[in-house]
Amino acid sequence: MAEQIEFDQAHLTLQEITKALENGRFVHVRRQLQDMEPEDIALLLEASPRKIREILWQLTDHEDYGEILDELNEEVKDALVSKMPPEKLAEATEGMDTDDLAYVLRSLPDKLSREVLAQMDAADRLRVETALSYPEDTAGGLMNTDVITIRSDVDIDVVLRYLRIKGELPEATDSLYVVDGSSTLMGHLTLSTLLTSQPDVQVSDVMENADDAISVDTKDSDVASLFERRNWISAPVVDENQYLVGRITIDDVVDVIREDAEHSMMSLAGMDDDEDTFAPVIKSARKRSVWLGANVLAALAAASVSNLFEATLDQMAAIAVLMTIVPSMGGVAGNQTVALVIRGLALGQIGDSNKKQLLYKEAAIGFLNGVLWALIIGGIVILWKGSWLLGSIISAAMLTNLLVAGIAGVTLPIMLKKMKIDPALAGGMALTTVTDVVGLSAFLGLATLLIK
Known part of the structure; x- marks a missing residue:
């Protein structure tokens, strides 16, 4: 609730500042920024369109630059510091904690980072270089050397x-x-x-x-x-x-x-967590097109399965009507398991000692849910279409797909992590592809074999 109030206040302040800038009241805006905390200015900058953001940055007190940069997401920070001379950037970061300064310098081009370091005194430079010598995602990259x-x-x-x-x-x-x-x-x-x-x-x-x-x-x-x-x-x-x-x-x-x-x-949406909300259209479109392309390949894989059974679909319209139910149920069930496993991996709750037990558990859940929903969906189809055979086919396909969804929901994130691929990024798409292919293959395959 408190966080929502802060965001609402930031947008209210942004409206006031935008109106003041449109009226040419730059002195008023500068004074308003001087009364704000650095973290609030950072939130204001991230919520501002790019042109307004650049004006606000120029009007901000230079002594606050370092603390503001530390609060900004990486893409917004990079856009601002890329236009600052090295000596100004070194001056802005003076007095920052070592870990915060290392965070800022890591995102800069190597040449600019070296120029900023050259502007520092020997003691500060040594401390920052020590911090920079450790990988960013480790305790060494996270630590502050200021200790008593x-x-x-x-x-x-x-x-x-x-x-x-x-x-x-x-x-x-x-x-x-x-x-x-x-x-x-x-x-x-x-x-x-x-x-x-x-x-x-x-x-x-x-x-x-x-x-x-x-x-x-x-x-x-x-x-x-x-x-x-x-x-x-x-x-x-x-x-x-x-x-x-x-x-x-x-x-x-x-x-x-x-x-x-x-x-x-x-x-989960295939996007960068540091993406600027007001990034240029072409840049954002280029980033998102990669994920869309991956989803197209997954969709084509599922479509190719349907194409194999084109003759069956031409013969019986009821199959075409029902064919989306099985992969849809498998996708939902599998994504529930994927979310659980990704959380367990992130919290360190899943390892070599217990992954088999988790696999058995999720397979059992998939089987039980498969039996339950096979009976329910099968009964609905029998009453709706008046065909025991069609109801039995969709029941068998439902049971198969939910069982596979449970197994795949455990194995895919673990495999992706071993392959150094982020399960949060690729797990959902990989799972959906598996359940679509298996669900359609089971339903349409059984229909082809049994319905004459």
């Missing part, structure tokens, strides 16, 4: 005095990390423990073990699952030698969860 470390052999009072001298803590800090002289992670000290312990107590006596350490090469989806299950606010990241290299915070994990959800939703 302490030694285990000091008193709580020393730690408190150190923090007072430092003056501020990184965002989402709930623990201080305890390391030895070689930066090996030994454990962590929560802020609540720090504040409630006696000043003369040593850190080693009250610190907790480093059980929450995440390996630097852990997949970001696995990181999100860990945070969700264990209710973490932050977690340390270590390399293969257990050296502390950074930390991951809950705000970054929320972004991962949101991006995964958007990816799954958009993949």
